[in-house]
Amino acid sequence: MKKLIMICALVVATVVHVQAQRQGDREVNPEKMAERMTQRMDEKLDLTEAQEKQISALFLEQANSRKESKEADREAMKAAREAHQQKLEAILTPEQKEKWEAEKKEGRSKGRKGRGGKQRDGE
Numbered sequence: 001m002k003k004l005i006m007i008c009a010l011v012v013a014t015v016v017h018v019q020a021q022r023q024g025d026r027e028v029n030p031e032k033m034a035e036r037m038t039q040r041m042d043e044k045l046d047l048t049e050a051q052e053k054q055i056s057a058l059f060l061e062q063a064n065s066r067k068e069s070k071e072a073d074r075e076a077m078k079a080a081r082e083a084h085q086q087k088l089e090a091i092l093t094p095e096q097k098e099k100w101e102a103e104k105k106e107g108r109s110k111g112r113k114g115r116g117g118k119q120r121d122g123e
Contacts, residue, residue: 030063044103045096054091058084 038056041047047055062084069076089097 030060030067033063034059041100045092045099047096051091055088058087058091 034056037059038047038052041055042052062080065080069080088100092100
């Protein structure tokens with residue numbers, strides 16, 4: 001019986017520890033976030049060098065903006081996302097836009113499964 005209790009305590013401690021590490025991983029600096037998103041789009045859409053530079057700058061701008069205005073109200077964030085989307089669409093070709101939208105939908109459906117079916121507001 002003591003072994004069973006010790007095993008359960010060990011499992012709970014491990015889960016709590018892993019969860020705490022995941023929370024710490026979410027703190028990403030704006031440069032890394034912009035680089036990661038640009039690389040993802042380049043892999044999926046085969047961007048030109050000019051597009052890469054523009055998109056990287058755009059994501060960096062967005063990441064810095066998000067960091068500075070974390071406490072901003074929901075409507076202001078929605079307007080910023082819409083403006084970002086319009087700028088992004090102006091850079092991409094129609095084929096790239098279509099592929100990117102499909103990638104976003106796929107990512108959302110994977111994300112919902114990973115979060116127990118929950119989805120953030122506005123998506």
